Amino acid sequence: MADSPGHLQGLRVAVTGASGNVGTALLRRLTDPALGVAEVRGLARRQPPELTPYAGVDWHLVDLGEPASEERLPEFVAGVDAVVHLAWALQPGRRPGLLHAVNVDGTYRVARAAARAGVPQFVHMSSLGAYAAGARDQQVSENWPTTGIPSSQYSRDKSAAERVVRQVLGHRPDTVLTVVRPTLVLQPDAASEIGRYFLGPLLYAAARALPGPVAQALPLPLPALRVGFVHADDVADALVRMLDRRAPGPFNLTAEPTLDADGLARALGTRRIAVPAVALRAALAAAHAAYLVPTEPGWLDLGLGAPALDATRARTQLGWAPIHAGDDVLREFVAALGRGDGAPGPLLAPAG
Secondary structure, three states: OOOOOOOOOOOEEEEEEOHHHHHHHHHHOOOHHHHHOEEEEEOOOOOOOOOOOOOOEEOOOOOOOOOOOOHHHHHHHHHOOOOEEEOOOOOOOOOHHHHHHHHHHHHHHHHHHHHOOOOOOEEEEEOOHHOOOOOOEEEEOOOOOOOOOOOOOOHHHHHHHHHHHHHHHHHHHHOEEEEEEEEEEEEHHHHHHHHHHHHHHHHHHHHHOOOEEEEEEEEEEEEOOOOEEHHHHHHHHHHHHHHOOOOOOEEEOEEEEEEEHHHHHOOOEEEEEEEEEEHHHHHHHHHHHHHOOOOOHHHHHHHHOOOHHHHHHHHHHHHOOOOOOOOHHHHHHHHHHHHHHOOOOOOOOOOO
């Protein structure tokens, strides 16, 4: 929780992507009466139920991938003190043009609406995916190049979206621009959503049918991975601190420990089978081409190339310290994946 929420008292906040993984975690915080936030507006494509954490949110149903959304956004941002832009489409991966329209063009529309309305703070949710490839034995700070991993659609779009918000808002003296670059963000409530998005119906059903949280052996690529995880609630806490302090600039978010391939296997209670990355990529490409999985092989390129993150800046400038350890986040998420867990709402609904 923010140490001294002076700037949150009476704050009016507009949140895009409010019904998703990070969005619902942020709504849980912003709708807490103890923070004193005066108004929370949520933007989504589909109407969420009138349940916690959605209750009390002023909903605006808008598809950011549609050019006509530009006509709806001025009402959404009018008179607010901050826009938190979380909206991001992960699927359909087979339609990169549609993803670009939602993620990059949609980001431009939201940023331009905020600029025209004179919104005092704009918080843009980017990702470790915006970073260029890094050495596997280092953790990078926020000054690492944000040119992305060229073979990954997600990475290219994250990099492009950052350029968009800098172009539109980066030189406005009356706007605080905050860019957030988390590592992999998980929570049990999002297990069903993420499972459907990345595994597809067949593999998701198979994963749920396993006798334990994971199989007895897990194929992991060579060279070894190094990856971090962070809980959505800890990301929401960081966002609240950014709003409270009106903190500018980019912030990495990750929780220790950073896991290598052996650490991943230990965290999941299984053993590692080392597989050459080229073989895994070929298998993923074949499965994607055969419509067995929705995940295109660029995601593996991102996983192998993206650097691990150093979150020192968030810890020192925001006083942020994640409550959930990264390996615990992974274990809890995979257990929830096996159970088919989710949460109320059009995106997070549990598996049937």
